[in-house]
Ligand code: HEC
């Protein structure tokens with residue numbers, strides 16, 4: 001037995017003794033418990049294998065003689081053998097390459113996890129639940145819902161009390177201001193998509209236009225000017241829009257609210273942004289109930 005073997009045995013013995021010592025100090029029952037015995041066996045096997053492998057390589061380093069061909073190049077006198085590519089390495093490289101091609105061109109783009117997609121799906125699912133939960137919501141619930149949406153989405157432009165922030169947006173306490181109506185009379189309008197189509201410019205002018213605008217701005221409560229006949233053909237005798245064919249000039253009804261929220265509107269005051277896809281049908285209804293509650 002040579003010196004190296006003796007050292008290897010001593011190394012294995014030290015590892016085993018150390019392992020046993022630790023186990024004893026923990027007061028673990030090795031002989032009585034099957035699982036503990038197997039674990040102990042494993043620990044001893046690891047110690048023996050460690051010693052054997054270490055010994056093998058130390059022995060190899062001491063006794064190995066060069067075989068094979070050296071490569072032509074050398075680095076500061078250190079040469080390299082012309083080794084065959086290890087097949088395991090080559091297969092692993094090939095597999096990684098193929099997998100990365102599949103992942104880059106097929107797997108990732110088509111099966112990608114998308115955080116935005118997950119968010120959208122969750123919002124859709126939640127909206128569906130919300131819609132069915134509130135499909136028969138009563139007026140009080142809608143009013144409350146409308147108010148909370150209003151304070152977040154609309155108040156920044158229309159003001160907390162719906163007064164339009166000194167003319168920066170629509171004042172909901174009345175239907176439209178005189179200037180606004182005059183602007184529409186003079187310029188016409190074609191934005192909301194009513195069945196009647198567009199409102200042509202110049203349906204009235206001069207004093208007639210003034211009288212009509214005053215009448216509408218005051219809530220159509222005073223004496224109706226005769227010239228309103230020019231408007232009645234589309235907006236109705238009472239200005240309520242004839243079954244939704246043209247806008248209701250007397251109040252913010254369901255049709256007007258839905259169209260304005262879906263399409264937005266650019267007018268005399270400024271631009272009302274579209275809320276398409278940002279409010280569910282129930283929320284739009286709630287907005288209508290709330291806005292109607294603001295007008296005097
Ligand atoms: C040919 C039919 C027609 C006639 C006549 C007509 N309107 Fe209109 N009016 C419309 C339509 C349609 C709209 C909606 C336009 C749009 O889609 O933007 C509209 C919109 C309006 C609006 C804007 C409402 C809002 O909330 O945005 C006002 C104000 C208005 N009309 C006032 C009048 C007045 C005043 C007259 C009479 C001088 C008149 N209209 C005559 C069809 C008509």
Ligand code: HEC
Nearest residue numbers: 153154157168169170260266267268269270271272273287
């Ligand atoms: C970025 C500012 C802004 C926000 C936010 C906003 N609006 Fe408006 N809105 C306006 C402006 C400006 C007008 C006036 C447009 C015009 O000149 O005809 C208006 C007009 C309106 C009108 C009247 C349209 C007509 O044709 O008479 C309604 C109804 C309305 N907004 C409802 C809402 C509701 C409900 C919300 C919240 C969900 C909201 N707005 C959020 C700016 C805004």
